[in-house]
Amino acid sequence: MSGLRWHEKLIGGFRRTSDRLGENLTGLFTRTTLDKDTLDEIEEALIVSDLGPATAGRIRDRLADDRFERGLDEAGVRQVVADEIAKVLRPVAEPLEVDAFPRPQVILVIGVNGSGKTTTIAKLAHLFLEQDYGVMLAAGDTFRAAAIGQLKVWAERIGVPIVTGPEGGDAAGLVWDAVKQATATGIDVLIVDTAGRLQNKRELMDELAKIRRVLGRINPEAPHDVVLVLDATTGQNALSQIEVFREVAGVTGLVMTKLDGTARGGVLVAAAEKFQLPIHAIGVGEGMDDLRPFDADELARAIAGADPQPAGKASG
Numbered sequence: 001m002s003g004l005r006w007h008e009k010l011i012g013g014f015r016r017t018s019d020r021l022g023e024n025l026t027g028l029f030t031r032t033t034l035d036k037d038t039l040d041e042i043e044e045a046l047i048v049s050d051l052g053p054a055t056a057g058r059i060r061d062r063l064a065d066d067r068f069e070r071g072l073d074e075a076g077v078r079q080v081v082a083d084e085i086a087k088v089l090r091p092v093a094e095p096l097e098v099d100a101f102p103r104p105q106v107i108l109v110i111g112v113n114g115s116g117k118t119t120t121i122a123k124l125a126h127l128f129l130e131q132d133y134g135v136m137l138a139a140g141d142t143f144r145a146a147a148i149g150q151l152k153v154w155a156e157r158i159g160v161p162i163v164t165g166p167e168g169g170d171a172a173g174l175v176w177d178a179v180k181q182a183t184a185t186g187i188d189v190l191i192v193d194t195a196g197r198l199q200n201k202r203e204l205m206d207e208l209a210k211i212r213r214v215l216g217r218i219n220p221e222a223p224h225d226v227v228l229v230l231d232a233t234t235g236q237n238a239l240s241q242i243e244v245f246r247e248v249a250g251v252t253g254l255v256m257t258k259l260d261g262t263a264r265g266g267v268l269v270a271a272a273e274k275f276q277l278p279i280h281a282i283g284v285g286e287g288m289d290d291l292r293p294f295d296a297d298e299l300a301r302a303i304a305g306a307d308p309q310p311a312g313k314a315s316g
């Protein structure tokens with residue numbers, strides 16, 4: 001997808017989030033000066049927009065420092081919101097790189113069912129193919145035949161090999177086979193789907209631990225990445241999933257999906273603030289092109305609904 005189309009998609013995707021922020025702030029801009037009550041209300045509006053209490057508090061402090069008892073304008077406030085969000089997102093905006101030697105780099109993808117895990121695996125595979133890497137998938141969610149079938153369909157669509165096993169089969173054994181095949185055929189990146197049965201935490205933990213043990217016997221560095229896929233539409237629930245999955249699987253980075261069309265995009269900022277885990281990419285649609293590493297400044301402006309950055313100004 002071209003940069004411009006992606007930009008439009010990103011801004012469009014975050015419109016409901018920025019509209020919600022706008023709705024939460026509405027009424028405040030009829031005031032003429034920024035007094036203490038208004039500051040309190042702005043802070044509350046930011047918290048109920050899912051941005052997280054720490055970021056909301058910092059935005060309040062900055063407004064208090066820069067604008068207290070001065071004129072209140074919406075564009076100015078949104079700009080401060082965008083600046084502070086960018087400061088939170090910049091350190092965590094970290095694309096997933098293929099840099100493991102020896103190959104293959106093994107990426108375990110974890111997350112609850114329905115979070116967008118399968119689609120994200122397909123999108124990542126597509127992204128790596130575009131970068132000329134050899135990609136293979138492993139259908140490690142052996143718990144559900146539907147999950148295996150769905151991943152197979154994606155593998156065919158994007159044209160990458162896939163290792164599958166029977167429903168109910170041993171996931172660790174399948175992963176072992178997949179690594180062997182990937183190594184033998186010179187694959188750069190092996191992306192492994194896993195079960196998302198958070199309702200049975202003990203079993204899931206045991207299964208993921210077994211996969212890790214098996215991988216470690218082939219290469220002590222593997223898995224190189226453990227990527228947790230989160231559904232932004234679940235709002236604050238996404239934050240508790242990070243806590244649980246960190247405990248069961250040792251998460252190394254996040255992908256947040258379904259940021260298009262949700263009003264809860266602010267949760268991305270809360271996640272960055274609270275956990276400081278790398279956020280590799282965001283999903284803003286169902287197609288294989290709809291996943292991209294993000295530009296923290298551009299995303300911050302989209303969430304805040306701030307004016308575009310003036311041309312020529314560097315971002316990072």
Ligand SMILES: Nc1nc2c(ncn2[C@@H]2O[C@H](COP(=O)(O)OP(=O)(O)OP(=O)(O)O)[C@@H](O)[C@H]2O)c(=O)[nH]1
Nearest residue numbers: 112113114115116117118119257258283284285286
């Ligand atoms: N709008 C939107 N939909 C998405 C995105 N990512 C995934 N989806 C949709 O969300 C639904 C669930 O995605 P899956 O990839 O099947 O999720 P999963 O976690 O593998 O779920 P199971 O198949 O139940 O294990 C599908 O209808 C996807 O098309 C996204 O970024 N935006």
